[in-house]
Amino acid sequence: RLSSGHRLIVQPRMTGSLVVYDRALTRDEAKYAVLTCTIDDGRLLVYRDVRRLGTLWLLDERGWGDYTRRIGPEPLEETFTPFVFAERLKGTRAAIKKAIMDQRRVAGVGNIYANEALFEAGIDPSKATNKLSLDEFARLHAAVTGVLERAVQSSGTTVRDYRTGTGEEGRFQFELKVYGRGGAPCVTCGKKLVTTHAIDLRATTFCSKCQR
Numbered sequence: 043r044l045s046s047g048h049r050l051i052v053q054p055r056m057t058g059s060l061v062v063y064d065r066a067l068t069r070d071e072a073k074y075a076v077l078t079c080t081i082d083d084g085r086l087l088v089y090r091d092v093r094r095l096g097t098l099w100l101l102d103e104r105g106w107g108d109y110t111r112r113i114g115p116e117p118l119e120e121t122f123t124p125f126v127f128a129e130r131l132k133g134t135r136a137a138i139k140k141a142i143m144d145q146r147r148v149a150g151v152g153n154i155y156a157n158e159a160l161f162e163a164g165i166d167p168s169k170a171t172n173k174l175s176l177d178e179f180a181r182l183h184a185a186v187t188g189v190l191e192r193a194v195q196s197s198g199t200t201v202r203d204y205r206t207g208t209g210e211e212g213r214f215q216f217e218l219k220v221y222g223r224g225g226a227p228c229v230t231c232g233k234k235l236v237t238t239h240a241i242d243l244r245a246t247t248f249c250s251k252c253q254r
């Protein structure tokens with residue numbers, strides 16, 4: 043929240059990150075700094091984005107209200123129960139991977155974490171959402187919240203340019219079981235993992251034996 047009362051919303055996508063500096067930026071750092079703000083204690087808050095794929099929004103109270111109304115519940119909040127999850131997803135025939143990445147249904151699940159959660163839950167990413175059983179919704183709920191919690195604990199996933207608030211790389215990339223592993227053996231059964239772009243044009247990697 044800015045001193046003007048506006049809110050700064052950052053959607054970093056794959057390559058953007060917010061970094062705090064207690065010194066002036068080097069020339070190299072300045073090259074990728076898209077936005078620089080001074081925070082109350084005098085340090086610099088920098089939005090850094092090498093490929094400039096992210097989006098920044100500056101919203102007033104009304105804009106913020108409209109924005110939050112369009113977004114689904116946050117999976118790491120206590121109120122996000124398996125029942126809430128199933129309610130948000132019901133009634134669509136879309137592939138389950140597309141449904142869990144739809145920010146209007148559930149907030150914060152991007153491509154990497156969708157791949158990982160579906161593997162952990164043992165669910166075929168292309169399966170129609172309305173064909174999931176209650177048991178599958180419960181498993182997927184546990185997998186989505188589990189993957190996000192572990193990713194946060196590992197300071198995120200650096201596949202290219204993502205950096206933490208203090209400029210380091212995340213560590214969750216070392217724990218990925220399917221994302222980026224197409225052609226490699228499944229960690230559970232040894233079968234070759236398959237990558238497809240047919241579901242949503244993004245890379246989806248899965249095990250056709252473990253995920254049904």
Ligand SMILES: [Zn+2]
Nearest residue numbers: 228231249252
């Ligand atoms: Zn497998």
